[in-house]
Amino acid sequence: MNDMRITERTVQTNQAKITARDVQVYYGDTHAIKDVSVDILDKAVTAFIGPSGCGKSTFLRCLNRMNDTIPICRVEGKILLDGEDIRDVRVDPVQLRAKVGMVFQKPNPFPKSIYDNVAYGPRIHGLVRNKAELDEVVESSLKKAALWNEVKDRLAAPGTGLSGGQQQRLCIARAVATSPEVLLMDEPCSALDPIATAQVEELIDELRANFSVVIVTHSMQQAARVSQKTAFFHLGNLVEYGDTTTIFTNPVDPRTESYISGRIG
Amino acid sequence: MTVLLLLLILAAIAAAGFVLGRRRALARAGGNPKLLHSLPAYYGWHAALMSLLPAVLLMILWVIAQPIIVQRAVTDTLPAAMTADPTALELTMADVRRLAAGLDAAVAGGQMTENEASMLRTEFTDVRDKLARVGVALGSAVTHDVLSAAQEYREITAQFALWRMIVVIAVAVLGLIYALAVTKPDLWARNRVERVMLGLLMLASTIAILTTVGIIWSLFSESVNFFRQYPFTEFFFGLTWSPNFRGGSQLGFLPLLWGTLYITLISMVVAVPLGLFAAIYLAEYASKRVRAWVKPLIEVIAGIPTVVFGLFALITVGPFLRDYFAQPLGLGNSGSSVMTAGIVIGILNIPFISSLSDDIINSVPQSLRDGSFGIGATKSETVKQVILPAALPGIMGAVLMAASRAIGETMIVTMGAGAAAKLSLNPFEAMTTMTVKIVGQLTGDTDFAAPETLVAFALGITLFVITLGLNVFALWIVRTYREQYE
Ligand SMILES: Nc1ncnc2c1ncn2[C@@H]1O[C@H](COP(=O)(O)OP(=O)(O)OP(=O)(O)O)[C@@H](O)[C@H]1O
Ligand SMILES: [Mg+2]
Numbered sequence: 001m002n003d004m005r006i007t008e009r010t011v012q013t014n015q016a017k018i019t020a021r022d023v024q025v026y027y028g029d030t031h032a033i034k035d036v037s038v039d040i041l042d043k044a045v046t047a048f049i050g051p052s053g054c055g056k057s058t059f060l061r062c063l064n065r066m067n068d069t070i071p072i073c074r075v076e077g078k079i080l081l082d083g084e085d086i087r088d089v090r091v092d093p094v095q096l097r098a099k100v101g102m103v104f105q106k107p108n109p110f111p112k113s114i115y116d117n118v119a120y121g122p123r124i125h126g127l128v129r130n131k132a133e134l135d136e137v138v139e140s141s142l143k144k145a146a147l148w149n150e151v152k153d154r155l156a157a158p159g160t161g162l163s164g165g166q167q168q169r170l171c172i173a174r175a176v177a178t179s180p181e182v183l184l185m186d187e188p189c190s191a192l193d194p195i196a197t198a199q200v201e202e203l204i205d206e207l208r209a210n211f212s213v214v215i216v217t218h219s220m221q222q223a224a225r226v227s228q229k230t231a232f233f234h235l236g237n238l239v240e241y242g243d244t245t246t247i248f249t250n251p252v253d254p255r256t257e258s259y260i261s262g263r264i265g
Numbered sequence: 266m267t268v269l270l271l272l273l274i275l276a277a278i279a280a281a282g283f284v285l286g287r288r289r290a291l292a293r294a295g296g297n298p299k300l301l302h303s304l305p306a307y308y309g310w311h312a313a314l315m316s317l318l319p320a321v322l323l324m325i326l327w328v329i330a331q332p333i334i335v336q337r338a339v340t341d342t343l344p345a346a347m348t349a350d351p352t353a354l355e356l357t358m359a360d361v362r363r364l365a366a367g368l369d370a371a372v373a374g375g376q377m378t379e380n381e382a383s384m385l386r387t388e389f390t391d392v393r394d395k396l397a398r399v400g401v402a403l404g405s406a407v408t409h410d411v412l413s414a415a416q417e418y419r420e421i422t423a424q425f426a427l428w429r430m431i432v433v434i435a436v437a438v439l440g441l442i443y444a445l446a447v448t449k450p451d452l453w454a455r456n457r458v459e460r461v462m463l464g465l466l467m468l469a470s471t472i473a474i475l476t477t478v479g480i481i482w483s484l485f486s487e488s489v490n491f492f493r494q495y496p497f498t499e500f501f502f503g504l505t506w507s508p509n510f511r512g513g514s515q516l517g518f519l520p521l522l523w524g525t526l527y528i529t530l531i532s533m534v535v536a537v538p539l540g541l542f543a544a545i546y547l548a549e550y551a552s553k554r555v556r557a558w559v560k561p562l563i564e565v566i567a568g569i570p571t572v573v574f575g576l577f578a579l580i581t582v583g584p585f586l587r588d589y590f591a592q593p594l595g596l597g598n599s600g601s602s603v604m605t606a607g608i609v610i611g612i613l614n615i616p617f618i619s620s621l622s623d624d625i626i627n628s629v630p631q632s633l634r635d636g637s638f639g640i641g642a643t644k645s646e647t648v649k650q651v652i653l654p655a656a657l658p659g660i661m662g663a664v665l666m667a668a669s670r671a672i673g674e675t676m677i678v679t680m681g682a683g684a685a686a687k688l689s690l691n692p693f694e695a696m697t698t699m700t701v702k703i704v705g706q707l708t709g710d711t712d713f714a715a716p717e718t719l720v721a722f723a724l725g726i727t728l729f730v731i732t733l734g735l736n737v738f739a740l741w742i743v744r745t746y747r748e749q750y751e
Contacts, residue, residue, distance in 0.1 A: 069638060071553075098641030108632035111655045120650065121640040171636065178640045 531607025
């Protein structure tokens, strides 16, 4: 397939932004993530792939402690952000999440205007000093999320009135506006048409210049197109992790091979 | 008694109809339910409903029509002098019915045989005395005409009851026979049964609506009577409320409206923040265990009768406010005050607001919370900026409904705020509301033609319009903004 071409992109740094060691996640008695250790690189895009229910979202949510909000969820192991344990008592999960932003699997715009949706993060974190700056942040974030042209005339309209794909891009703009250091995206393109998908992929590629991006995707082509590193999850295990090129052309584990070629999943 | 018996018989016929209908459908399909259009039980229901519904309908009509027909028949036996004037007729008929009921009671109690009751003559017995001995008190001595009318009444009623029984049972059986006749494998029994169910559902809502219409109608017609006797403008714009049954009343409604609004305002100032904060705590912060305890405890308040709240206002809150606020501040020394009633009604409304708001806040989707936490907002930022705005329309609805409850509250106002209609800004002064005055004007020995009494209906319909307006507004708000997170 023509889409299957693998872009030869070099990883710009080899420095790990997030280091996870022996992470276990339990939902009550269910062991959802087993012994996962992985290094997520700075200024690179990492793709998480794997069959539905294998724990991609769960592991992603560990990285900014969103699992704290689920009462039955228990996380064990070490997760370091810039060498600092994010589960340390001295780390405020709220500040952590400002640094590690997240876009969810289902679009969840706030019942506010489009403008206020995007301005939400900068406002609560005091990132801007005046209205003009805020306007600028909102505009640039919407542009990055490839939504600006569609909504620039109706910024005061409610965000919930947008189409599903527009809502998802609004949520991306909202996450980008906070300028996180790491951006976690859980299937950001599942509701988007090919054009918007291409735009979001372009955005991800741009973001890579400054941020570390982790993206969960069910599309092998997308993983191949945008990521430098790929992690393949299966039944809560991290089966294989490595350069995207290697994973897609020369996987070590037979499970990876059969998933990529469409035999499991 | 016979009506009850008749209903039991109908139920038995319907039950038989169910069994027969089901069996017949199966028999016609050669015992193979797959050949039937609907499940076998639907044919049973169909037969049961076909025998029950027309019969019950007929019975209801009969029960309504019978007294009218009997009355007409009995009237003909009375001398023309007693029936000429409608009021006199009404009184005589009341006597006749009472006497007939008395004879019934005597026969049922065994003090008289059926024969004795129908042979009774005023010429030979003091009927009033005789009935008094068996425990039936009659107002005046029984005349010959009334007694014979009562006997006639009993006889006709008994006949009618017998015919009713026969006809209704006949209709039920015919219905059953019809149902069995049409029961064929290709009869759409399921659709027919569901149509009947739909009809029942519609009937239920129609009854509710008709009741409302009836209430409005009675309020309205009496109010029209009132405004015939008392000028419209003086009622709506009068500043004085001083009804006087000897005439010369001033029935200005503004002092009452003011009292109502003032008390409602104070109660909302108490109830909205407390109820809302309690709801936010319960919905967003409280752990499961705390919630399991605190929520029912708050809701206990809702189960306390308002008269008990009235006592609390009268004995505790009123004197407390007077001794610690009103007197030291020089604002009067009244035990009952707008403040007392307002605060107590506010407390009454806390669980109403908190439990409605709690449900509304809980129904804000978790994904919105996640979205907010996911970009690093704290819990309180999330509550303030995402959850409350999302829940606001619903909360507004709850608040407005609580307001209309406060407007309609009577007992607490009577006991907490007194009954003096006044236009004053001082919250420590006794004032009163429309509801209290409605009760006040209608209780006691009153003349239902005087404007002083009829004003209650005018107040009632005004109150109704106000609360209706509030409720409609509340519904409108909820409807308009509900779709936001869908
Ligand atoms: N809130 C929860 N409570 C209980 N179990 C959960 C919860 N969330 C996820 N799980 C379980 O954890 C496992 C991993 O789920 P997760 O959502 O991480 O899968 P996923 O890889 O993201 O799947 P998908 O591709 O379908 O989104 C699943 O078995 C799921 O049933
Ligand atoms: Mg997922």
